[in-house]
Amino acid sequence: MSLRVASTVHVNENAIVGKLEDLIRDNQTMLEIHNLYAKMMEPYVPFGSDLGNMEITPEYVKYDTPYAHYDYIGEVYGPNIPIVQDGIVVGWFSIPGKKKEPTGRQLQFQKPKASAYWDKAMLAEKREEFCKEVERILARRARELYG
Numbered sequence: 001m002s003l004r005v006a007s008t009v010h011v012n013e014n015a016i017v018g019k020l021e022d023l024i025r026d027n028q029t030m031l032e033i034h035n036l037y038a039k040m041m042e043p044y045v046p047f048g049s050d051l052g053n054m055e056i057t058p059e060y061v062k063y064d065t066p067y068a069h070y071d072y073i074g075e076v077y078g079p080n081i082p083i084v085q086d087g088i089v090v091g092w093f094s095i096p097g098k099k100k101e102p103t104g105r106q107l108q109f110q111k112p113k114a115s116a117y118w119d120k121a122m123l124a125e126k127r128e129e130f131c132k133e134v135e136r137i138l139a140r141r142a143r144e145l146y147g
Contacts, residue, residue, distance in 0.1 A: 019146060020138075029141045030058035036133050037061055037119075040126055044118035046071045046109040074116020076105040 023029055038054065038061045047053070047065060055062040063072075070077050077100035083091040094100060107116065115121035123130065 019142070023138060023142055023145065026141065026145070027058040029137065031056065032137050032141070033134055034058065034061050036130070036137065040130055040133075041118050041122045043111065043113040044115050044121045046107070046111060046114040046118070070100075071107065071109075072116060072118070073102075074107050076103045076107055077101060078103045 034056050038056055041061075045063065047063075047067065053063060053065045053068075055064055078094070079098065079100075080092040080094055082089045083093060109115065113121070
């Protein structure tokens, strides 16, 4: 003898979509996601990401250094004048007020995974891990906010 049970489940898709939209507008949720994003990008950021040069908000992750744009593009901009100590080049400076232009030379980064377009480099290597962690954050925040 067998028993067959049929049931119908009605889902209010608009309510679900609305809650998801609210969740991704939630400042705490987005701050957690952006903190995760910054942490996962750190090995790919050429100049490091200590809190002194980074701003993380619910809206964005910002690297706030005078050279962040140049590192992100990955191209040497000039003119650059060498700083020489004891016959060794120890750094570079540019003429104040003179516009920098791309030179066509690629920057050479010291960190092993450092890369121009570091956000894209991180996602190319760790997209699946990042997405799983975002899903985990969204699920936890949904439980906290909606029960």
